[in-house]
Amino acid sequence: MNGKGRGLLIIISGPSGAGKGTICKSFMERNENVALSVSATTRTPRTGEVEGVNYYFMSKEKFTEKIVSNDFLEYAEVYDNYYGTPKSNVEEILESGKDVILEIDIQGALKVKENTEEGVFIFVLPPSMEELKQRIINRGSETPESLMKRFKSAYKEINYISKYNYAVVNDKVEIAVQKLEAIISAEKCRVDRIKESILDSKEGIIHEQLYD
Numbered sequence: 348m349n350g351k352g353r354g355l356l357i358i359i360s361g362p363s364g365a366g367k368g369t370i371c372k373s374f375m376e377r378n379e380n381v382a383l384s385v386s387a388t389t390r391t392p393r394t395g396e397v398e399g400v401n402y403y404f405m406s407k408e409k410f411t412e413k414i415v416s417n418d419f420l421e422y423a424e425v426y427d428n429y430y431g432t433p434k435s436n437v438e439e440i441l442e443s444g445k446d447v448i449l450e451i452d453i454q455g456a457l458k459v460k461e462n463t464e465e466g467v468f469i470f471v472l473p474p475s476m477e478e479l480k481q482r483i484i485n486r487g488s489e490t491p492e493s494l495m496k497r498f499k500s501a502y503k504e505i506n507y508i509s510k511y512n513y514a515v516v517n518d519k520v521e522i523a524v525q526k527l528e529a530i531i532s533a534e535k536c537r538v539d540r541i542k543e544s545i546l547d548s549k550e551g552i553i554h555e556q557l558y559d
């Protein structure tokens with residue numbers, strides 16, 4: 348690990364159409380010491396999506412092999428496709444001292460919660476259910492059936508908000524990103540995160556931890 352210590356594992360989820368992707372993209376543009384985990388998926392690429400940037404696209408067979416060899420930190424079936432977070436990438440980035448964002452669905456977030464002690468769990472909410480519906484329609488990439496499916500699941504998914512540490516309403520992207528930045532700053536100041544370095548370190552390192 349470098350002098351900065353282990354990075355933060357940040358899990359961002361919320362219903363389809365809440366705008367997690369937009370928030371994450373904007374957050375990534377404004378912040379350097381953070382990486383977005385690239386997931387594996389069995390779904391077909393959408394126009395403009397790039398292998399290794401948006402997802403690692405793979406067959407169901409390859410995905411199943413990876414499940415068997417325990418390569419995923421979590422995986423889930425979402426809208427008839429499989430999605431999973433490659434474990435080794437995430438671990439490497441955290442060890443290097445960088446923060447990692449997992450932009451994943453709610454089932455996946457709950458599995459991360461079961462499997463690891465770390466993690467800051469953030470739930471992104473739409474300003475209203477009507478707005479959520481409109482955003483999914485505006486995306487234009489869904490069939491009427493998949494639109495209904497996503498909208499119905501959104502109602503169910505919102506019930507899981509109590510499992511999360513923070514909720515951010517995505518009314519204006521700029522404000523939502525500022526809230527995300529505030530959450531992460533606060534998490535980095537938590538005494539239980541920096542306690543060991545305060546107790547074990549010499550003064551210079553204490554200063555680095557507290558004022559980095």
Ligand code: 5GP
Pocket residue numbers: 362363386387390421422423425430431432450451452453454455456
């Ligand atoms: P999309 O097909 O629109 O890119 O993503 C569909 C859903 O899958 C989104 O809610 C997205 O957050 C979620 N998702 C993307 N990657 C992962 C992953 O690695 N694990 C889980 N559990 N969900 C994911």
